[in-house]
Amino acid sequence: MSKVAIITGGGSGLGQSTAYRLAQESVNITIADVDEQGGNETVEKLKEIGVDAIFVKADVSKAEDVKRYVDQTVEHFGTIDYFFNNAGISGSGEYFLNTEVSEIEQIVGINLLGALYGVRYVAEIMLKNGGGSIVNTSSSAGVTGQDSVVTYSATKHGIVGLTKSMVAEYAKDGLRVNAIAPGPTETPMVKEFYEANPKMKENATGGIPQKRLGTPEEVAELVTFLLTSKAQYINGEVIRIDGGFTNTK
Numbered sequence: 001m002s003k004v005a006i007i008t009g010g011g012s013g014l015g016q017s018t019a020y021r022l023a024q025e026s027v028n029i030t031i032a033d034v035d036e037q038g039g040n041e042t043v044e045k046l047k048e049i050g051v052d053a054i055f056v057k058a059d060v061s062k063a064e065d066v067k068r069y070v071d072q073t074v075e076h077f078g079t080i081d082y083f084f085n086n087a088g089i090s091g092s093g094e095y096f097l098n099t100e101v102s103e104i105e106q107i108v109g110i111n112l113l114g115a116l117y118g119v120r121y122v123a124e125i126m127l128k129n130g131g132g133s134i135v136n137t138s139s140s141a142g143v144t145g146q147d148s149v150v151t152y153s154a155t156k157h158g159i160v161g162l163t164k165s166m167v168a169e170y171a172k173d174g175l176r177v178n179a180i181a182p183g184p185t186e187t188p189m190v191k192e193f194y195e196a197n198p199k200m201k202e203n204a205t206g207g208i209p210q211k212r213l214g215t216p217e218e219v220a221e222l223v224t225f226l227l228t229s230k231a232q233y234i235n236g237e238v239i240r241i242d243g244g245f246t247n248t249k
């Protein structure tokens with residue numbers, strides 16, 4: 001039987017490429033995103049590839065929206081096997097003391113609360129049905145300290161704690177929870193960020209031992225591996241995919 005996945009932030013970037021990669025494994029998919037146009041585009045393409053897919057408009061920082069994408073997935077597909085808990089924003093790139101409280105609240109709301117709510121409601125269904133596999137999106141800034149992204153980095157370190165502690169509680173019941181820590185990867189979010197902060201792009205590429213940014217397809221390959229049974233004895237890991245970037249820090 002085909003597996004069922006939910007992908008948050010599936011209307012763009014890493015979520016979208018992972019959706020297309022999972023479709024190659026015949027996985028049926030719910031795309032949850034605040035961006036209706038991007039989300040619907042992904043769903044249309046998934047249907048062209050030949051899997052079943054639905055779009056649920058949801059702001060992951062709102063617990064009621066998260067519950068809704070979970071409920072609608074169960075209603076439509078009957079279960080949830082895989083969860084790519086991925087929606088996130090980067091912030092302004094300002095030094096911390098130049099950021100407003102409203103920006104701090106927004107980043108924490110989407111990146112950390114959104115991820116916690118997602119795991120809270122999805123894992124409940126997975127455990128009822130005998131288990132499942134979750135991949136949370138952290139970041140290089142979730143495993144090292146970096147300037148200009150203090151709030152973002154705090155949320156992405158939080159993702160690591162969420163990942164490891166869920167395993168401590170629920171691995172025995174059939175749940176696998178891993179995280180990815182991508183370095184700068186060429187998605188729309190990063191392109192926009194580096195267009196606004198060109199000096200940071202130079203600094204970032206120069207600091208990567210492989211001297212290039214990652215691609216969304218490379219990340220999608222890793223997420224697919226971690227979600228599926230190929231990684232069935234890997235649990236609580238935070239896998240860096242960054243061309244050696246954090247290795248040199």
Ligand SMILES: NC(=O)c1ccc[n+]([C@@H]2O[C@H](COP(=O)([O-])OP(=O)(O)OC[C@H]3O[C@@H](n4cnc5c(N)ncnc54)[C@H](O)[C@@H]3O)[C@@H](O)[C@H]2O)c1
Pocket residue numbers: 008009010011012013014015032033034035038058059060061086087088089090110137138139140181182183184185186187188189190
């Ligand atoms: N691209 C990188 O270099 C990089 C590196 C490390 C980590 N990440 C992380 O990867 C994840 C995906 O980023 P991306 O690069 O694909 O960015 P992206 O901007 O291309 O995609 C992010 C998606 O999340 C959606 N989203 C934003 N806020 C949302 C909300 N409140 N509710 C629901 N959906 C929302 C957006 O609409 C968009 O479709 C993020 O968590 C990001 O922090 C990205």
